[in-house]
Amino acid sequence: MWMSTFWRLARPxxxxxxxxxxxxxxxxxxxPGRSGPTxxxxxxxxxxxxxxxxxxxxxxxxxxxxxxxxxxxxxWEGGGHSLYPFTWLRDNCQCPLCTLDSAQARKLSMxxxxxHTGLDAVEVTNDNKVSVLWPDRHxxxxxxxxxxxxxxxxxxxxxxxxxxxxxxxxxxxxxxxxPTADFQEVLRDDRAALDWLLxxxxxxxxxxxxxxxxxxAVARLAERVGYLRLTFYGHTWQVQDKPMANNVAYTSxxxxxxxxxxxxxxxxxxxxxxCISAAEEGGESEMVDxxxxxxxxxxxxxxxxxxxxxxxxxxxxxxTDYCDFMLQSKKSIIE
Amino acid sequence: MWMSTFWRLARPxxxxxxxxxxxxxxxxxxxPGRSGPTxxxxxxxxxxxxxxxxxxxxxxxxxxxxxxxxxxxxxWEGGGHSLYPFTWLRDNCQCPLCTLDSAQARKLSMxxxxxHTGLDAVEVTNDNKVSVLWPDRHxxxxxxxxxxxxxxxxxxxxxxxxxxxxxxxxxxxxxxxxPTADFQEVLRDDRAALDWLLxxxxxxxxxxxxxxxxxxAVARLAERVGYLRLTFYGHTWQVQDKPMANNVAYTSxxxxxxxxxxxxxxxxxxxxxxCISAAEEGGESEMVDxxxxxxxxxxxxxxxxxxxxxxxxxxxxxxTDYCDFMLQSKKSIIE
Numbered sequence: 001m002w003m004s005t006f007w008r009l010a011r012p013x014x015x016x017x018x019x020x021x022x023x024x025x026x027x028x029x030x031x032p033g034r035s036g037p038t039x040x041x042x043x044x045x046x047x048x049x050x051x052x053x054x055x056x057x058x059x060x061x062x063x064x065x066x067x068x069x070x071x072x073x074x075x076w077e078g079g080g081h082s083l084y085p086f087t088w089l090r091d092n093c094q095c096p097l098c099t100l101d102s103a104q105a106r107k108l109s110m111x112x113x114x115x116h117t118g119l120d121a122v123e124v125t126n127d128n129k130v131s132v133l134w135p136d137r138h139x140x141x142x143x144x145x146x147x148x149x150x151x152x153x154x155x156x157x158x159x160x161x162x163x164x165x166x167x168x169x170x171x172x173x174x175x176x177x178x179p180t181a182d183f184q185e186v187l188r189d190d191r192a193a194l195d196w197l198l199x200x201x202x203x204x205x206x207x208x209x210x211x212x213x214x215x216x217a218v219a220r221l222a223e224r225v226g227y228l229r230l231t232f233y234g235h236t237w238q239v240q241d242k243p244m245a246n247n248v249a250y251t252s253x254x255x256x257x258x259x260x261x262x263x264x265x266x267x268x269x270x271x272x273x274x275c276i277s278a279a280e281e282g283g284e285s286e287m288v289d290x291x292x293x294x295x296x297x298x299x300x301x302x303x304x305x306x307x308x309x310x311x312x313x314x315x316x317x318x319x320t321d322y323c324d325f326m327l328q329s330k331k332s333i334i335e
Numbered sequence: 336m337w338m339s340t341f342w343r344l345a346r347p348x349x350x351x352x353x354x355x356x357x358x359x360x361x362x363x364x365x366x367p368g369r370s371g372p373t374x375x376x377x378x379x380x381x382x383x384x385x386x387x388x389x390x391x392x393x394x395x396x397x398x399x400x401x402x403x404x405x406x407x408x409x410x411w412e413g414g415g416h417s418l419y420p421f422t423w424l425r426d427n428c429q430c431p432l433c434t435l436d437s438a439q440a441r442k443l444s445m446x447x448x449x450x451h452t453g454l455d456a457v458e459v460t461n462d463n464k465v466s467v468l469w470p471d472r473h474x475x476x477x478x479x480x481x482x483x484x485x486x487x488x489x490x491x492x493x494x495x496x497x498x499x500x501x502x503x504x505x506x507x508x509x510x511x512x513x514p515t516a517d518f519q520e521v522l523r524d525d526r527a528a529l530d531w532l533l534x535x536x537x538x539x540x541x542x543x544x545x546x547x548x549x550x551x552a553v554a555r556l557a558e559r560v561g562y563l564r565l566t567f568y569g570h571t572w573q574v575q576d577k578p579m580a581n582n583v584a585y586t587s588x589x590x591x592x593x594x595x596x597x598x599x600x601x602x603x604x605x606x607x608x609x610c611i612s613a614a615e616e617g618g619e620s621e622m623v624d625x626x627x628x629x630x631x632x633x634x635x636x637x638x639x640x641x642x643x644x645x646x647x648x649x650x651x652x653x654x655t656d657y658c659d660f661m662l663q664s665k666k667s668i669i670e
Contacts, residue, residue, distance in 0.1 A: 109589070165663065244437040
């Protein structure tokens with residue numbers, strides 16, 4: 001079930017279309033010095049179904065400490081208010097002592113965090129930051145937009161999840177019209193590369209056309225958006241009839257529907273397959289949306305679904321290729 | 336919590352000490368043409384705590400079909416019997432039509448498997464195989480040792496799991512005396528390499544001494560037993576004070592206990608750290624057995640344990656290194 005394989009790596013690989021996988025596609029259209037996406041690109045994502053928090057400047061009207069609930073309440077210009085726990089604010093202090101700005105990483109050690117901290121004073125500064133004075137005289141200043149993006153309301157968190165994880169999915173059956181993209185255009189044009197990645201993320205499969213019928217296209221495509229992952233079959237491999245085949249894929253026999261590398265702890269996510277020479281007869285590729293099928297099974301035969309989710313079966317892969325290998329794993333069929 | 340990081344990749348990486356990671360260490364002492372471990376090596380594993388099924392030849396005394404239960408009962412010379420379901424036997428037929436011997440992989444399509452198959456006849460052949468005649472006139476012959484190793488009794492399955500997954504673990508606290516190995520010996524001697532891998536598997540950390548104080552040792556060690564995994568920090572990276580550090584590890588500040596790469600879907604398993612130049616002051620490495628601590632917490636504060644197992648927190652890693660990256664994940668602290 002190819003989709004389930006895809007899914008397992010797609011989540012980290014294509015997050016927000018600014019992951020390691022996608023960043024290269026976007027780099028050319030970044031403003032110098034920006035390592036994050038430009039707002040233009042974020043809007044681009046929104047048109048593709050990501051409901052990220054609007055980028056408009058937010059302003060704080062009033063702010064007050066609710067000592068009983070140990071929350072800071074922020075009332076926004078234009079209506080609405082947000083609540084932020086004392087402990088969360090202290091834990092997320094953005095000052096140079098608590099946060100390494102160049103890495104956008106915390107420096108504040110958990111050991112130095114008083115999870116029961118009170119709060120001495122909170123106010124809105126002239127430059128529209130929320131400034132907090134802590135009992136230990138440490139001060140934190142939070143940018144209004146930074147706070148708004150981290151609002152704990154259910155709606156804001158849902159929107160944030162959408163923005164960060166591009167949750168839009170299209171599960172499909174035989175009605176699917178496989179999305180297509182032009183290989184050369186994806187290599188050349190950042191917008192085309194982004195659209196390709198977003199379609200891959202959403203549907204799980206994209207048919208690229210127009211690659212030269214020679215080896216190397218797969219590596220070029222991967223380099224375009226990230227890097228190839230080395231396995232014991234090497235960086236790339238040739239799916240062709242081989243003597244003493246160490247894999248059923250290396251024979252002329254029928255290759256049924258399957259999930260690749262189930263014996264691996266980390267199954268491949270996105271796989272690039274390049275048809276260099278089509279067989280005169282046979283050789284068609286078959287794909288199934290494992291999520292769609294699993295959902296059908298769950299509805300039509302819940303007990304079978306539970307069995308496939310709970311019973312661990314043995315997977316093994318053994319042979320010699322890039323190196324010799326003998327892998328063994330125990331996994332349920334539906335994860 | 337380094338151990339938890341280790342654990343996540345250690346399982347596939349060190350299975351049976353004949354995985355891609357370990358196979359190279361073993362290759363030199365293999366007999367030509369053998370891609371599996373030699374029995375000598377298996378015994379070697381047993382002395383290191385793997386209770387694999389004895390390798391002695393097994394003989395079948397009698398065999399009969401239990402049509403009611405749809406099981407084949409094998410009675411062994413030397414006592415004991417095993418039960419094998421009809422469907423399982425048909426599904427695992429080892430004949431060239433059903434199994435690709437060179438890949439040790441199934442060729443029989445699920446579509447062609449009658450899960451409700453009966454059985455026309457079962458007998459012990461002169462060469463001590465269990466031969467089955469199926470209603471469709473297909474025949475299967477199962478080697479006695481092959482069957483014995485796949486006995487479904489709880490004890491046999493426990494032994495098989497031990498052999499396949501080397502489950503022996505040592506969880507530790509500050510009393511731990513970190514296992515040590517000699518870097519040069521591990522490179523030179525296969526037995527030393529295997530012992531190193533087994534200790535790494537069992538304890539999660541091994542201190543290697545005697546590497547030259549220059550770059551390249553990490554890569555040599557990895558090449559010895561497998562291959563390095565590429566990340567957006569590159570194949571290897573230098574943990575040193577850097578201007579505009581994209582990671583807290585690249586500063587002279589204190590680096591608290593942490594799990595590496597939590598923002599990645601696939602956290603690193605085994606990490607090789609080579610101290611080339613020790614700081615005159617500070618710079619000590621700290622490690623904690625995350626499994627030991629999690630177990631302590633589970634006992635001493637079950638509610639806190641449940642919280643850390645169930646609440647998903649955001650992890651993010653952003654910056655520029657081997658490529659520019661922006662990763663985001665939601666995971667529980669204890670997985």
